[in-house]
Each structure stands twice: as structure tokens, then as C-alpha cells.
Amino acid sequence: MRLGIFGGSFDPVHYGHLLLAECAREQLALDQVWLVPAAVSPFKIGRQPAPAKDRLEMLELGLAGSEHLRASPLELDRGGISYTVDTLAEIARQQPAAKLFLLMGADALRDLPAWREPARICELATPAVVRRGGAADPDFGGLAAIVSSQRLAEIHSSQVQMPLIELSSTDLRTRAAAGHSLRYRTPRAVEKYIETHRLYQAARD
Numbered sequence: 001m002r003l004g005i006f007g008g009s010f011d012p013v014h015y016g017h018l019l020l021a022e023c024a025r026e027q028l029a030l031d032q033v034w035l036v037p038a039a040v041s042p043f044k045i046g047r048q049p050a051p052a053k054d055r056l057e058m059l060e061l062g063l064a065g066s067e068h069l070r071a072s073p074l075e076l077d078r079g080g081i082s083y084t085v086d087t088l089a090e091i092a093r094q095q096p097a098a099k100l101f102l103l104m105g106a107d108a109l110r111d112l113p114a115w116r117e118p119a120r121i122c123e124l125a126t127p128a129v130v131r132r133g134g135a136a137d138p139d140f141g142g143l144a145a146i147v148s149s150q151r152l153a154e155i156h157s158s159q160v161q162m163p164l165i166e167l168s169s170t171d172l173r174t175r176a177a178a179g180h181s182l183r184y185r186t187p188r189a190v191e192k193y194i195e196t197h198r199l200y201q202a203a204r205d
């Protein structure tokens with residue numbers, strides 16, 4: 001099985017996330033993509049996200065009907081700061097026959113050498129760098145010191161292209177707080193969930 005792992009806060013999920021997962025699924029011929037909300041992202045420790053239950057439920061609503069994309073509660077169940085290396089090690093243990101791909105944007109690739117145990121991350125999963133339309137070429141330079149040249153070539157050939165979609169969860173939260181429309185920025189069921197549960201009523205950032 002070829003399995004894509006896509007981590008984020010998903011606070012809330014939006015169409016940029018969903019299209020990224022789908023482009024990777026198609027272009028890398030993945031059997032499944034797991035979207036894994038972080039309990040606490042190591043990069044967003046100062047900011048209080050919406051409750052884990054809400055973020056997971058919105059993700060499940062957003063993915064409803066998808067055969068290949070699914071939400072994984074792994075990091076939420078583990079709790080604490082969500083380190084990618086721990087998540088990949090756990091998935092590799094659970095799915096020993098799976099070939100893992102770690103989906104990430106070019107910005108995350110640049111920061112990867114500073115993550116916890118980057119070399120082990122690259123052994124456990126092949127980083128699949130997602131390039132957004134119009135963006136500059138990703139810089140693989142930082143990885144050269146961490147992985148073999150053979151692995152680097154494999155990472156190079158696992159790039160994914162997606163159209164530029166200028167959406168972010170921050171925008172959605174800001175819009176919700178201001179009472180602006182979320183229509184067509186996130187699936188309708190997620191929009192309704194945000195309304196019903198009165199999420200993001202006060203600006204959090």
C-alpha cells in the first residue's frame with residue numbers, strides 16, 4: 001500500500017487542504033491519504049486552536065464521501081506536542097507493509113532540517129513536496145546533508161503539482177469572526193458546523 005500522510009492544524013479544514021491531498025493521491029498513485037490534525041503543533045505553541053474534537057469532526061465532514069482520503073485521530077489521541085517523527089514511527093509500526101509519503105509544502109521542506117529527527121523522518125517516509133502554481137522551485141539543498149543522494153533523487157521525483165489556491169485557515173477564522181461568508185472556501189458541511197457551534201466568533205490571532 002502507498003500511503004500519504006498530511007499533517008496540519010486543520011483549524012478549520014478548507015479546499016486548499018483537500019485539493020492538496022487529492023493532487024498527491026492522484027499524482028503519486030496513493031491508495032490512501034491520511035489527514036492528521038496535530039494536537040499541538042510544534043510551530044504554533046503560542047496559539048490555542050479550536051478543540052480537537054471540533055477540528056477532527058470538521059475534517060471528517062469535509063472528507064465525507066471520499067474513498068481514499070481519511071482523517072486520522074492519531075496525534076489527537078496521543079496528545080501533547082505533535083512531532084512528525086513520532087507519528088510516522090507509529091504509522092510504520094501499525095502498517096509495516098506500507099510505503100509512506102509525507103506531504104509537505106515547499107515552505108515546510110525548507111524548515112525540515114530543523115524539525116525533530118529529520119534524517120529519521122526521511123527514512124520513515126519519502127517527503128512529497130507540493131508545488132503551488134506560480135511558486136519558485138523548491139530548495140532541496142537543506143536535505144543534501146541529511147539523506148543519501150539516492151534518497152534525494154527519490155524525493156525529487158516525488159514532487160506534486162497543485163494549482164495556487166489562496167486560502168488559509170487563518171483567513172477562514174478571520175472571516176468567521178467578522179461574520180463574512182465561508183461559502184466555497186470549505187465544504188458546506190464544515191461551514192454549517194462552524195455556524196452551528198459558533199466557532200471562531202472572537203478573533204484568535
Ligand code: ATP
Pocket residue numbers: 007008009010011015016017020104105108132165166167168169170171
Ligand atoms: P493557518 O492559517 O492556521 O496557519 P493553514 O491554512 O496554513 O493554517 P494548516 O492546517 O496549518 O493550514 O496547513 C497544513 C498544511 O497545509 C501546511 O503545511 C500548508 O502548507 C498546507 N496548506 C494550507 N493551505 C494551503 C493552500 N491554500 N494551498 C496549498 N497548501 C496549503
